[in-house]
Every structure is written in structure tokens, then in C-alpha cells.
Amino acid sequence: MKTKNSLKFMLFLLFVACNSIVVNAQNGNVEGTISDENGLIVPGATVLIPSLKKGVVSDFDGHFSFVQIPAGTHLLTISYLGYGDVDQVVTVLENKTTSVQFSIAPKSLELEGVEVVSYGLGSQAKALNTQKNNMNITNVVSTDQIGKFPDSNIGDAVKRIPGITMQVDQGEARNIIIRGLSPQLNSVTLNGSRVPSAEGDNRNVQMDLIPADMIQTIEVSKAVTPDMDADALGGSVNLITKTSPQGFRLSATAGSGVNFITDKPIYNGSFLLGDRSANGKFGWMVSASYNNNDFGSDNVEAEWTDEFEYNTGVDDAEGEPILEEVAVDPYTNVFEQREYLVQRVRRSFSANMDYKIDGNNTLFLKSIYNWRDDRENRFRLQSEILDAEDIALGDFTITDGVPTMFPAEVARETKGGIDNKRNKNRRLEDQRMQNYSLGGKHLWGDVKVDWMTSFAKASEERLNERYFVFASEYIVSNDNTDTRFPIMTAANASDASLENFEYDEVTEENQFTKEEDFNVFVNFELPTDFFGQGDGTLKFGARARMKTKLRENDFFEYDLEDDYPTLASTVTRNISDADFLAGSKYQIGSFVDEEWLGSLNLVNGEAIPDEFLRENYTVDENVFAGYIMANQKLSENLGMLFGVRLEHTEVTAIGNRIADEENLEGEIRAESSYTNVMPGVHFKYTVSDATVLRLAWTNTLARPNYADLVPSVDVVSGDEEIVLGNPNLEATTAMNFDLMAEHYFESVGLLSGGLFYKNIDNFIYTFVGETTDDTYGAGTAGYDIFQPLNGEGASIFGAEFAFQRQLDFLPGFARNFSMYLNYTFITSAANGIMNEDGDERDDVDLPNTTPNTFNASLAYNDKRFSARLSGNFTDAYIDELGGNDFEDRYYDTQFFLDFNTSYKVSAGLSIYADINNITNQPLRYFQGVKERTQQMEYYGQRFTIGLKYDLFKK
Numbered sequence: 001m002k003t004k005n006s007l008k009f010m011l012f013l014l015f016v017a018c019n020s021i022v023v024n025a026q027n028g029n030v031e032g033t034i035s036d037e038n039g040l041i042v043p044g045a046t047v048l049i050p051s052l053k054k055g056v057v058s059d060f061d062g063h064f065s066f067v068q069i070p071a072g073t074h075l076l077t078i079s080y081l082g083y084g085d086v087d088q089v090v091t092v093l094e095n096k097t098t099s100v101q102f103s104i105a106p107k108s109l110e111l112e113g114v115e116v117v118s119y120g121l122g123s124q125a126k127a128l129n130t131q132k133n134n135m136n137i138t139n140v141v142s143t144d145q146i147g148k149f150p151d152s153n154i155g156d157a158v159k160r161i162p163g164i165t166m167q168v169d170q171g172e173a174r175n176i177i178i179r180g181l182s183p184q185l186n187s188v189t190l191n192g193s194r195v196p197s198a199e200g201d202n203r204n205v206q207m208d209l210i211p212a213d214m215i216q217t218i219e220v221s222k223a224v225t226p227d228m229d230a231d232a233l234g235g236s237v238n239l240i241t242k243t244s245p246q247g248f249r250l251s252a253t254a255g256s257g258v259n260f261i262t263d264k265p266i267y268n269g270s271f272l273l274g275d276r277s278a279n280g281k282f283g284w285m286v287s288a289s290y291n292n293n294d295f296g297s298d299n300v301e302a303e304w305t306d307e308f309e310y311n312t313g314v315d316d317a318e319g320e321p322i323l324e325e326v327a328v329d330p331y332t333n334v335f336e337q338r339e340y341l342v343q344r345v346r347r348s349f350s351a352n353m354d355y356k357i358d359g360n361n362t363l364f365l366k367s368i369y370n371w372r373d374d375r376e377n378r379f380r381l382q383s384e385i386l387d388a389e390d391i392a393l394g395d396f397t398i399t400d401g402v403p404t405m406f407p408a409e410v411a412r413e414t415k416g417g418i419d420n421k422r423n424k425n426r427r428l429e430d431q432r433m434q435n436y437s438l439g440g441k442h443l444w445g446d447v448k449v450d451w452m453t454s455f456a457k458a459s460e461e462r463l464n465e466r467y468f469v470f471a472s473e474y475i476v477s478n479d480n481t482d483t484r485f486p487i488m489t490a491a492n493a494s495d496a497s498l499e500n501f502e503y504d505e506v507t508e509e510n511q512f513t514k515e516e517d518f519n520v521f522v523n524f525e526l527p528t529d530f531f532g533q534g535d536g537t538l539k540f541g542a543r544a545r546m547k548t549k550l551r552e553n554d555f556f557e558y559d560l561e562d563d564y565p566t567l568a569s570t571v572t573r574n575i576s577d578a579d580f581l582a583g584s585k586y587q588i589g590s591f592v593d594e595e596w597l598g599s600l601n602l603v604n605g606e607a608i609p610d611e612f613l614r615e616n617y618t619v620d621e622n623v624f625a626g627y628i629m630a631n632q633k634l635s636e637n638l639g640m641l642f643g644v645r646l647e648h649t650e651v652t653a654i655g656n657r658i659a660d661e662e663n664l665e666g667e668i669r670a671e672s673s674y675t676n677v678m679p680g681v682h683f684k685y686t687v688s689d690a691t692v693l694r695l696a697w698t699n700t701l702a703r704p705n706y707a708d709l710v711p712s713v714d715v716v717s718g719d720e721e722i723v724l725g726n727p728n729l730e731a732t733t734a735m736n737f738d739l740m741a742e743h744y745f746e747s748v749g750l751l752s753g754g755l756f757y758k759n760i761d762n763f764i765y766t767f768v769g770e771t772t773d774d775t776y777g778a779g780t781a782g783y784d785i786f787q788p789l790n791g792e793g794a795s796i797f798g799a800e801f802a803f804q805r806q807l808d809f810l811p812g813f814a815r816n817f818s819m820y821l822n823y824t825f826i827t828s829a830a831n832g833i834m835n836e837d838g839d840e841r842d843d844v845d846l847p848n849t850t851p852n853t854f855n856a857s858l859a860y861n862d863k864r865f866s867a868r869l870s871g872n873f874t875d876a877y878i879d880e881l882g883g884n885d886f887e888d889r890y891y892d893t894q895f896f897l898d899f900n901t902s903y904k905v906s907a908g909l910s911i912y913a914d915i916n917n918i919t920n921q922p923l924r925y926f927q928g929v930k931e932r933t934q935q936m937e938y939y940g941q942r943f944t945i946g947l948k949y950d951l952f953k954k
């Protein structure tokens with residue numbers, strides 16, 4: 001289906017909707033909004049007209065509507081878990097829409113003659129009611145509830161949800177893995193509009209960019225419905241911003257703290273202000289958030305090999321060195337120690353408003369602007385074994401099969417930026433994400449219509465990023481006696497003096513990545529009754545999403561050798577730290593001072609094309625979609641949602657053809673298109689008011705990463721490597737089966753368990769092989785080749801369990817305790833993955849599938865005091881496939897332990913305190929086997945304390 005045909009399809013759906021508007025005589029409509037005792041909207045409430053056996057559920061704006069209601073007087077009943085039922089009589093007028101407002105309040109429980117007030121459960125009730133009443137399998141979390149955890153950004157908040165794992169960056173949760181599927185295989189939306197990615201080489205949405213206090217609700221759909229974007233192989237995360245209250249609201253937070261790794265202060269603050277006009281038609285809300293965190297990390301990295309060669313002389317005939325191979329056990333041939341100093345400043349601004357024209361028409365505007373400055377200095381000490389031809393027989397020592405001494409190139413590198421008000425002598429990563437959405441909800445007779453158009457943009461700019469490197473060659477002592485804590489040091493300490501480190505290079509780099517999305521969608525919903533059970537709907541709609549991804553980098557090298565021949569001729573700084581978190585044996589030494597580096601006036605640099613040409617590209621991706629689905633009752637207790645979604649994708653990608661690393665031979669342009677038809681069906685069986693069974697069969701997809709689609713060719717002669725893009729990559733698809741059982745406690749809690757299975761086709765991995773001819777230029781036969789390819793297939797089987805409730809069945813004060821537990825098990829298998837020799841690999845897990853994840857928290861809440869201890873565990877999993885199992889990289893086990901507490905000083909004022917990462921959990925990768933450390937990065941603990949103020953006035 002081409003673009004023209006897609007537009008025709010959208011117009012056809014609009015024509016059908018307009019011709020379906022039939023206003024039945026004697027009938028009218030009812031619409032309304034539900035709010036709580038504070039004037040905050042209530043999503044997920046069940047609204048019933050018992051006499052007609054009709055029911056609807058309030059949406060995330062607390063809004064609901066009925067169509068085709070006979071004129072006359074009817075009783076409406078609101079039911080909400082943890083809240084008292086509310087009844088209200090409504091008079092429906094012929095051919096009119098009647099508007100109503102409901103307010104509900106938490107109910108108290110009588111347990112053994114003792115009144116227990118459900119203090120602090122309002123937000124949990126909103127989340128669980130929404131989850132219970134959804135037709136598909138979801139996890140819903142209110143960020144008011146998340147506020148009970150010490151999570152400053154959405155990434156840290158999302159990791160508490162069953163089946164979700166987060167990859168961390170500098171100790172903060174960044175990339176989301178849902179049910180074991182890589183971040184680029186999941187979708188993240190903001191109010192239903194796709195969040196663009198600021199990443200240059202993938203589709204990952206940086207979850208740590210958005211502060212948690214800017215979001216009202218997080219909804220994770222693990223079984224998507226046809227009216228949702230289908231590119232959600234693992235699942236879809238919808239972030240819903242805070243909406244206008246039904247009355248005046250003022251909320252503010254101010255706090256500070258300390259990062260123990262640097263002893264630097266933390267500053268944070270936020271405010272929210274909103275109100276509604278006297279006539280209730282116009283509502284508005286503005287909010288802002290600020291967080292300034294000055295911290296760092298202690299890092300050790302290593303690469304392992306099981307090969308060792310040295311030079312035994314020169315072949316007189318060929319003039320080439322004669323290399324002798326020695327059988328060795330695995331050892332570190334590259335070792336790095338890194339010290340990071342990081343400052344992250346987050347600012348977020350949001351303005352939302354809505355206007356109710358009349359009972360049939362409402363317009364809304366939602367906007368959010370997130371801006372993060374990430375400033376970083378990095379000091380890196382790297383030791384790497386010399387090439388075999390530079391190693392002679394007397395240069396090395398092998399002890400018990402492990403090389404323990406050998407000549408290495410040792411480099412000391414300082415990473416920084418220019419001296420100005422923005423960079424502050426650090427590398428500045430300026431990331432911004434903005435989203436502006438205009439939409440409406442309408443009643444056209446019997447037809448419910450909603451639409452939205454949005455513009456979203458994400459960008460990352462890194463200007464004047466500087467590196468100053470000094471290098472030396474000497475014999476190093478390679479200590480692998482403890483493979484978890486490897487280290488290389490100078491065999492002779494005097495060899496490591498600053499005078500022996502000679503000028504290597506000074507470089508400056510500029511990077512810019514931008515992604516822009518324009519979205520528009522429209523949905524129509526009609527009342528239907530296909531099976532004679534009443535209360536059915538037919539919904540159809542269309543969406544267009546136009547995306548542009550651009551990456552522009554450059555790289556310059558400067559010659560300052562005459563000015564600074566050795567490290568001793570510069571201004572240096574000793575970075576060694578006796579409290580280095582990986583161990584006191586790692587003393588990193590002295591480096592070029594970052595402030596001195598920032599003050600250098602670098603001019604007349606030489607461009608180095610091989611550092612940036614491959615990375616530059618432009619990709620345009622347009623997606624046109626349409627769907628139709630029906631939500632029908634098959635019996636009093638059994639409901640079914642079934643439908644089909646069609647998505648047509650058109651891609652234009654432009655990359656570079658590069659020879660000999662730096663010669664740009666020209667641009668390469670490639671176009672492709674494909675169409676996916678994805679049916680789905682969901683069953684929901686209501687065993688009782690408290691127990692629900694769900695079954696789903698869905699089909700989803702994941703489009704390739706932008707950088708993988710670029711038709712680039714880069715021949716790196718110096719390394720005898722060829723790096724290729726692949727514009728012919730196919731989208732990864734999955735057929736998904738889900739079974740879930742849920743039981744909701746009256747005291748606001750949940751017990752759930754389920755199974756899921758995913759049959760995946762055409763997953764994408766990086767092939768590492770060897771060329772057999774000179775296809776890419778004379779002499780390229782035998783070069784190593786790297787290219788993304790489609791694997792044959794993969795499968796995932798998993799199980800989920802969740803439990804949360806207040807322990808109100810316990811005696812005395814113990815009834816104020818509550819528990820939050822969830823566990824997910826996953827097993828996977830991948831087929832069609834080839835090794836470096838071209839043979840298929842056996843017993844390979846799908847990358848990023850975490851076998852076991854577990855969340856637990858124990859909390860205490862009374863009317864004034866609350867405290868919570870929270871744990872988050874993720875099992876080790878394969879992160880990146882190498883050319884063979886020895887080279888595979890794994891993400892190691894992690895266990896984070898956090899504690900937070902608060903005390904309610906008065907009705908609106910409370911004081912809080914949080915401590916994060918009590919366990920000092922490092923980010924750790926290992927190569928091949930668990931004991932072989934490839935990276936370990938420590939962040940230390942973080943402590944914050946502050947005040948929160950909330951004022952409500954209905």
C-alpha cells in the first residue's frame with residue numbers, strides 16, 4: 001500500500017464514521033467527570049446504569065460517556081476499589097447530552113471493631129482500578145504511588161513494574177527492557193504520542209530524561225490492542241502527564257542532599273499549580289521540576305583473549321615478521337581504569353489545559369519540555385598489549401599458562417570541554433525532548449470521536465568535546481589471579497613517570513543528533529451488539545507518523561607536540577583516591593588538568609574523516625496505519641476484543657561510502673517499504689467483582705535501528721575491517737500469547753499470576769565474519785566484516801507473579817504495614833545466529849532476556865508517618881553477541897536496595913528523606929563466564945532530604 005492508498009483508506013474510515021451518525025428518537029447521551037475528595041481526576045472508575053445493564057470506564061482524564069440512553073430518569077452508580085459507591089439520579093433529554101459531575105471519597109474499613117483508615121492508598125487505588133477495568137493485559141502505576149519510592153526519574157520508577165528491567169547509565173535507570181526484549185524493541189509514548197529518541201544509533205528512549213514528578217500515570221501494555229502502535233515487541237509504555245484538577249491545586253517540593261562518592265550536594269525542587277474556571281469549562285495546569293546532581297563513578301574495564309603471539313624474526317624471502325603462537329589460558333590483553341566526574345542538571349516544564357465547549361465537545365492542549373545538561377570529565381588509564389610483531393622472545397613472561405608480563409602501550413587520557421558558562425571545562429551533552437499535542441473529544445450523535453495531532457522533537461548536542469592523550473610503552477605486570485578484579489601496573493614503577501609519557505594527540509569533536517516526529521490520529525467508536533449481550537462497541541481509526549532522524553558529527557586533531565612534548569610539561573592533576581570503590585589497589589595517578597585543557601586555544605585543526613563519516617546519516621521514516629476492532633460481551637461475565645491493524649512503512653536512508661578509512665567516495669541512498677497486517681484478540685472473563693481472567697493473542701513488530709538501515713560502506717584498511725549497513729533489513733515480528741489471572745483485594749491490593757510466550761521472527765543481530773573476495777576493493781579479501789543481519793527466529797517463554805496489599809488482617813499497629821512483591825521468569829532461544837567461521841551457533845539466548853527479575857518492598861503507613869524499604873533484583877543476561885561464545889558480553893546480576901521515609905507535619909506539609917543504592921551496586925559486565933570481569937562501575941550511595949507541600953481546594 002503506497003502513501004496515496006493509505007490516505008484513501010483514512011478518508012474511507014472518516015466517510016464511514018460520518019455516515020454512521022444516527023440520532024435515535026427518544027434517546028440522549030450522558031457524559032461526565034469523576035474526581036476524588038481533593039478534586040483530582042479519577043481514572044478507571046466503573047460507571048453503571050443498572051436498569052439498562054450498561055457500563056463504561058472513566059479514562060485517564062476521569063471522563064466517561066454513554067450514548068443511546070433512553071430519555072427519562074436513570075440511576076448512575078460509581079464503583080471504585082477502595083472508595084465508597086456513589087449513586088446519582090440523572091435526567092436524560094431526547095437528542096441532548098446531559099453533563100454530570102461525580103465526587104468520590106475513600107471508605108474506611110471495620111476490622112474486628114477497629115476502624116482502619118485507608119490512608120495513602122488513593123493513588124494505588126487509581127492505578128489498580130484502571131488496571132482491573134482495562135480490557136488488555138497492563139500494569140498501571142500512579143506516580144503519586146511512585147512518590148512513595150525514592151525515584152527521581154521515570155526510568156527508576158518503571159523498574160518497579162513486573163517484567164521490566166532497566167539498563168543503567170551512571171547509576172540511573174536509562175533503557176527499558178520489557179519481558180526480556182531490548183530497549184529498541186519497545187515503544188514509549190507520551191499521552192499516546194510516540195516519544196522520539198535522542199540516541200544516534202538506535203531507537204532507545206532515554207527514560208532518565210523525564211522527571212518522575214512530571215508524570216501522572218505510567219501504563220505498561222504487555223498485550224497491545226489494534227488501536228495502539230504495533231511496534232511494541234515487548235510492550236508499550238504510555239506516560240500520561242498531569243491533567244487539570246477540578247479545583248485549585250498547589251504543590252511544591254524542595255530538597256537537598258549529598259552524593260557520597262564525591263561528597264557533592266544535590267539540589268531539587270518542583271511545583272505544580274492548577275485550577276478550573278468558575279463555570280467548570282476551562283481547566284489549566286502548569287508545572288516545573290529542577291534537579292542538580294553532582295556525582296561520579298569509579299570504573300575498571302578489561303578485554304580478554306585466549307591467543308598470544310610473538311615475533312621470532314623476519315622471513316628473508318617475504319620480508320614479513322615470523323610469528324610464533326603460544327598456547328595460553330584466557331588473560332586480559334587490555335586494561336582500563338576510569339574516573340568519572342559528572343554533573344546532571346534536569347529541567348522540565350509542562351503546561352496543560354482543556355476547554356469544555358459543551359457536553360459534546362472538549363478540546364485539550366498538552367505540552368512538556370525536558371532539558372538535561374550532562375557535564376562529564378573522564379580520566380582514563382589504558383594499558384594494551386603490543387601487536388605480536390613488536391613483541392620479542394625476551395619481552396614477556398608466561399606463568400602457569402597465563403601471560404603475567406608483556407610490553408604494552410599505556411595511555412593517559414583526559415576528557416573535557418571548553419571553558420565557558422555552558423561547558424564549564426567538561427564535556428557537555430545537551431539533551432532536549434519536547435512534545436506538543438492538540439486534541440479533542442466529541443460526541444457526534446451515537447459516535448464518539450477523539451483525535452490528536454502532535455509534534456515531538458528530541459536532540460542531543462555535544463560541542464567542543466576534547467581529549468588530550470599522552471602515551472608510553474613499557475613492560476606491565478598483568479595480575480589475573482582474581483579474574484573479577486584484574487589489574488595491570490608498571491613492572492618498574494619508574495617507567496610510569498610523567499616524563500616517560502609522550503605527546504600522542506589532542507582532539508576536539510562535535511556531535512549532533514536530532515529526531516523529529518509529526519503524529520496525527522483519529523478514532524471513531526460506535527455502539528454495537530453483535531451477540532445480543534448489549535454494551536458493545538465498534539472502534540476504528542487511522543494514524544500517520546512522519547519521522548526524520550539526522551546525525552551530523554565531525555572530528556578534528558591538533559598538533560601541539562612541540563609545545564607539550566611530555567605529560568610533565570603540562571598542568572596535571574593527581575586523581576588517585578584511596579577510597580576508590582572498586583578497591584584501594586586501583587590508584588590511577590596523574591592526568592592533564594581538565595581546567596587547563598578547557599583553557600587551550602585550539603585552532604587550525606585537521607579533520608579526521610574516519611572518526612565521523614560512518615556515523616553521519618539521514619533517515620526518513622513514514623508510517624501510515626489503520627485499524628478496526630470490536631469490544632463485545634459474549635455473556636454476562638465474558639468479554640472479547642478482536643480486530644486487526646495495518647501498518648505501512650516507507651523508509652529513505654542516506655549514508656556514506658568510505659574507502660581507506662577517510663576517503664568519502666559519495667553518498668548512498670536506499671529506499672524501502674513494507675506492509676504488516678496484525679490481527680489480535682483479547683478475552684476477559686470476570687469470575688467475580690474481585691477476580692479477572694485474561695487471555696490474548698496479538699501480533700507486533702519492531703523496526704530496525706536507524707544506523708543499521710543506513711546503506712553505508714566503510715573499509716578500514718588499517719584494521720583490515722569492513723563495516724556495513726543493511727538497508728534490506730526486515731522488521732522483526734512476533735506472535736504473542738498471554739494468559740493472566742488477577743484478584744483484587746477490597747483493601748486495595750492485588751494478587752496476579754500469568755504466563756506468556758513470544759514467537760519472534762527476523763530478529764536482528766550483528767554478524768561478525770570474514771570476506772572471501774575483493775568485493776569492497778582490491779585487497780579486501782580476508783578482511784573482518786561487521787554487518788547487522790536478520791536471524792531466523794527466536795522464542796521467549798515467561799511467567800509473572802505480583803502481590804501487593806496492606807496487611808490490614810494483622811493485629812494492632814502491624815496492620816499499617818504493606819507489601820509490594822513481583823517476580824518474572826524468562827527463558828529464551830535464538831536460531832540462525834552465525835559465528836565468525838560462518839557456522840550456526842547452538843544454545844544461544846536472545847540478547848537482553850533476563851532470566852529472573854524480582855521487586856520487593858515493605859512499607860509502614862499511618863496517618864502521619866510512612867517508611868519503605870525497597871529492593872530491585874535483575875539476573876545476569878547476555879547483552880551483546882560476539883563472534884563466538886568466548887567473546888559474548890553479559891550484563892551481570894544487580895540488586896539495588898533503597899529506603900525512604902516521610903512525616904506529615906500538617907494537612908499539607910510533609911518532610912521526606914531518601915537513601916538510594918544502599919548496597920553500592922556496581923554496573924558490571926563479564927566476558928563469556930561470570931568470573932571474567934569486562935567492566936565494573938561503582939556509584940556509591942545518594943542521600944536526599946526535603947519538604948513537600950500540597951494544597952487542594954475544590
